[in-house]
Amino acid sequence: MTELIPINNTEVVFELNNGKVFTDSLSIAEAFGKLHKNVIRAIKKMPQDDFNQLNFEPVSYLAANGEKRSMYNITRDGFSMLVMGFTGKDAYKWKVQFIEAFNLMESKLRGTATPALPAAEERITYFVENRFNAIAEELRSIKDQVLEDAKERQEVRTLLQQSSVATNNLTHALQNLPLETTQLAFIRQSVEDKGRELAEARGLHSEIVIPAIFREIKRFYDVPSYTYLSRDDYHSVLHTIKTFTI
Numbered sequence: 001m002t003e004l005i006p007i008n009n010t011e012v013v014f015e016l017n018n019g020k021v022f023t024d025s026l027s028i029a030e031a032f033g034k035l036h037k038n039v040i041r042a043i044k045k046m047p048q049d050d051f052n053q054l055n056f057e058p059v060s061y062l063a064a065n066g067e068k069r070s071m072y073n074i075t076r077d078g079f080s081m082l083v084m085g086f087t088g089k090d091a092y093k094w095k096v097q098f099i100e101a102f103n104l105m106e107s108k109l110r111g112t113a114t115p116a117l118p119a120a121e122e123r124i125t126y127f128v129e130n131r132f133n134a135i136a137e138e139l140r141s142i143k144d145q146v147l148e149d150a151k152e153r154q155e156v157r158t159l160l161q162q163s164s165v166a167t168n169n170l171t172h173a174l175q176n177l178p179l180e181t182t183q184l185a186f187i188r189q190s191v192e193d194k195g196r197e198l199a200e201a202r203g204l205h206s207e208i209v210i211p212a213i214f215r216e217i218k219r220f221y222d223v224p225s226y227t228y229l230s231r232d233d234y235h236s237v238l239h240t241i242k243t244f245t246i
Helices: 024-031 036-045 050-055 075-084 093-110 121-150 151-175 181-202 206-221 231-243
Strands: 002-007 010-017 020-024 054-061 066-075
Touching: 002 093, 002 206, 010 024, 010 075, 010 093, 010 206, 020 024, 020 054, 020 093, 024 036, 024 054, 024 066, 024 075, 024 093, 024 231, 036 050, 036 066, 036 075, 050 075, 050 206, 054 151, 075 093, 206 231
Parallel strands: none
Antiparallel strands: 002 010, 010 020, 020 066, 054 066
């Protein structure tokens, strides 16, 4: 079972496998703003002992260009050891969020938790901050121009028409709300089904293919997580999933 949990605008991969919870070195690098090769180097510098073998599993993933690259699946203990030396303004906050995510996944392993999605308020805030601000700035610019050129009637008329268009755009954006929970669940199920289908056809592991599909959705729609897609994106993203290939 694979879950994607947002941490620092990154979809961090957590996997339940053989009674353990794993994240991976690529997700850790993205969440902490580090180069993946530097994280790999830090792991390889650790003593190659029993602890390392139990908590750092070398695997591979598909890059955006289809190339197979190396990474590590990492347990909670391995994560704690790896990030011990990570410093920075927000490093502590992200460490806490990783630990909370491990706690959530371990509770699912025990059968005491249900899948969690970002709160509707959080997703709506994302839309307000990232989609409406540009329109609001356009309205402010038009208002300033109207005040400056008020004596020239034709220019005022043109600017008012532009203001009307901007207002209609804002109204449309306000109607463009986040996806419903049932739609998010269907997208997730579609990704998992497609990932298993491709993995079987290509002789790969589904835990490699499924995160690759989620990363392609995130890249193509320029969102931090598939949970931030709008309702207008719904049918398009289902087509993207259906036609995804490696």
